[in-house]
Amino acid sequence: MPHADTLTVVHHDDTRSRYKDVRYELHRDGIRIWSDRGELLALTDILMTHAYRQREAVAKAG
Known part of the structure; x- marks a missing residue:
């Protein structure tokens, strides 16, 4: 599953949500x-x- 430091979602009404x-x-x-x-x-x-x-992504040992 991808990880994002900053994720911006643009909605159909052109509003934006940031995470x-x-x-x-x-x-x-x-x-x-x-x-x-x-x-x-x-x-x-x-x-x-x-x-x-x-x-940089850090690999987890598992």
């Missing part, structure tokens, strides 16, 4: 966004997204 330090999944019916605390937000009225990653 910081989240993981997300794009789906045919919208986007699902998880905060670092595990909270889930599902949006269906999206036009496009912009995700920015400013730091």
Whole structure:
């Protein structure tokens, strides 16, 4: 699941929602966004997204 330091969601009415330090999944019916605390937000009225990653990803041993 991709991680974004900053995620901007542009809605169909041209409003924008911004999220910081989240993981997300794009789906045919919208986007699902998880905060670092595990909270889930599902949006269906999206036009496009912009995700920015400013730091290097750290691989987790597992």
